[in-house]
Amino acid sequence: MDRRQFLKTSTVAFTAGGLGLAPWRRAAAQASPIKIGLLAPLTGVVASGGKEMVEGVQFWLDQAKNEIAGRKVELVIEDDASNPDTALQKARRLVEQGNCDMLIGNLLANTGLAVANYVKGTGTPYFIPIIAADDLTQRQRIRNVIRVAGYSASEFTHPLGDWALKQGYRKIATVSQDYTFGHEQCGGLAQVFSEGGGEIVQQFWHPLNTADFSPYLGQLADLKVDAIFAMETGADSTRFIQQYAGFGLKGKIPLLMAMNGTDQSVIRTLGEDCEGIISPAHFAEGSDNPVTRQFVRDYEAKYGKIPSLYGFSMYSGIMWVAAALDKIGGRLDDRNVFIDTVLKTELTGSPLGKTVTLDAYGNPIYDVYIRKVVKRGDGKYWNVPITSYPNVSQFWTYDPATYMKQPPYSRSFQGIKKA
């Protein structure tokens, strides 16, 4: 839905709603609208994730009758084309031409970093429910960049490393997309796993958009490992899972993946190839938590598909921002007050069915599920929790100051403890 159409329908909805409002409420609602700039990749490599990001935000706004704290919301959507130059250009447009009060969104880490660098100069509040680059809430923290309802890349793989040790795995090999997000996810697993006595036998890094995984699968099949951890997103994940099964590795070597790899946006179009894959995440669409069940049901009713991580995160993200705005009566004149309020707000009513808080660095603390992909009654596949780790922060069990002394995860630093 483009911006013009959205404005039209939201105006109609508002007018219709306004007729039933009490007079004092109507007066307050007629104050100027809150302008939110939503950046998402609507074209390019991660276009499918981008579309769901927009759906997640629109879903929440629809439920909230397009109002936050009594003010109308004007949502301006811009496409970042999965490309940091475009993201920067659009961010500039939203802030300088569109006069947006805040920015939210972006999917790929490099687009997020580009926009973050820009808002560092303008001070515009920027919310990143999807961008997971660790350092934005660690060493390179920018005050007005807040990861509401998001997560840092290594946050979920820390507990996965612990779970792997508990399964009795002693040797793991990793294969991952070769960029920061991949490095950080693998690093989280590698550090905890190796510190617990496990061995990371080998690590494979491949460029994004690798069509053919056969070279890596061939080598992986030859290694004597207890499990394989694969960090893949989007189309790479689809292909990896299919080829993993195609080359006969499914069922032979247990497959652990990052949550993006088993996300609905990937497994929706797969069949039995994805069954049994383990991944860690804060969100499990197959969870039997009643709030989650309701959210999934409603989303499925509206969009005809089970919600993915992208839809869920953006939904929770805007919910969080709205909760903060409610507390200060929808006033955005003082940015510092707004940002402080967001940092102090606890999110209740999230589809997770639990209260979520931000740590001292602006990153949420979650109960992390270890999930398995199973078949639902109607034949669709989804992620169901098999165990959970309560209150996991981006620092796992480490002391934040000590943790931040070690360099950020990268290809050369994976936190591996030498035996």
Next chain:
Amino acid sequence: MNTFQLFNGLTFAALLFVVASGFTLIFGLLRIVNLAHGALYLFGGYIGFTVATRTGSFVLGGIGAMAAMAAIGFVLDQGLLRFVRGHELRQVLLTLGFALMLNDLALVIWGGDSFTVPIPPMLRGGTRLFGVFYPTYRLFVLISGLVVFAALWLLLNRTRLGALIRAGVDDAEMVEASGVNIRRVFLVTFLIGSALAGLGGLMGGAFLTLYPSADAEILVFSLAVVIIGGRGSLVGVGVGSVLVGLLNTIGQVMFPELAYFVIFGPMAVLLAFRPLGLFGRAA
């Protein structure tokens, strides 16, 4: 390189061959660098996917992909390229514009999710061959590449149309002067080339999946194949495909840092010092 990697390289080479052979037919005869060829691959793959999933038949998917891409090729050639005949650069840029439009149209119709063309049941699973367990479908792709090569060889060397195409590659004016309706030969060639791209899309869509940037990737590989192998030469495309396929696999395994350089390095060197490629003929 072990047997496994060898098969990987050859399988990819077979797919490249199917796609690049269409490209070189058009480039060789019509002298058009059709930068929309990758978009035809992707669009054809998507259509093949839709037909195959609706009808449950892989073969129908293939026919659908080829027919649809021949139709789109017809539109491109007769509807657009005819206005810029004889202007090399304009043709190239026009096809680039067409590629952008097709790619965006595909995004509108099928969205950004990755799709996999369903593999027919008898081709699923793996086969034991030379000591490795290899996916049967990929072996099918390998064999199909050889079949397409044979079919094209027969077309070019045993039919009148083929003789006209080969003559036209060498000297189009001469062929025209001898009374042949060269325009019709050109058109048929364009349709065959486009259909091959569509077929490639269906075949590739089953093991490499279809997604928004697949068109640019396959185009770039096709360019490399045709440049290395030589314009307008079937053997050239065959050899070029094998070289690029193997280089790509070796590159991924041994020099992941230099992934693109392994392909574009040789391509650039050849273009600089031997633009006709290994088997190309001077225009």
Next chain:
Amino acid sequence: MTQRPMQTKSFAGMSGRAVIAALAAVAAAAALPLVLTNYQVGLATEILIFGLLAMSIDILAGFAGRTSLGHGAIFGVASYVVIYAGAQAGLPPAAGLALGVVAATLLAAIFGWLAVRTSGVYFLLLTLALGMIVWGICLRWTEVTGGENGLRGDVRPAFLVTHSAFYWAVLAAAVAASFAMWRFVRSPFGLTLRGIRDSESRMRSLGYNVSLHLFIGFTVSGFFAGIAGALYAMFNDFVSPSTVALAQSVEGVLMMIAGGVGTLFGGFVGAAVIIALENVVSAHTERWQMVLGATFILIMIFAPEGIIGKLRAMLARHTSR
């Protein structure tokens, strides 16, 4: 019968009327920040920068008959070097700018040395391939280029931080660079390039070293693309592999063609049209790529000589009546 009078008085090779027209254009451009919003001034700055890029491509395409799809890479390399020099190496902005331009010129020399033997479509494909190699390097050499995260930096000198101040600086640079390019293509060297464009064999038989001329032409063209790239680095404070990608080269070529191949200054017109179009279209729909593709096709079919080319044709028809 109208006949143009013999040019006896000229300033730096321009007729009196042309000088006035040029000064008027520059004055109008300089006045823009007084009437436009900050965001629009930013757009105008981008138009100047990409106009320079398009002009640099035109030196080869319009005057030597060789269209390059690798200039985006040359442009982007200058940006990378400027940001790296400022943000990682801590050099002052002027030094960074100079290094950026030098790097771009060197890269263009390498491209040129490899490309002189080819022409037409092969030249296009070779420059495309070379551009892709550069892109691959920028994408994978993470230690230096930041890989796909790109490099971020604050490379503008303090007095150019505001939108307007930077715009005027870029305008000054654009005027100087365009003047230099204009003089270059009208010089005897430029005439030789045009001779090569019109008939290479004839130039060879006349004893000209065609390869050397093309090589120098390519390098000079790269020098100016480098200036554009260095300015872009300061404009954006950010560079990523997309800056050197094929799409950048393609857009540059499109801007050149939209303005008019061989018109040189058409580069600014083409840049203005494409950038304005993109802004307007993106505000109403996500289908900018489709519009861009359609624009390509329409220009190729109906206006391959570009806007300025079309204007000149219309003017010529008028004056010959």
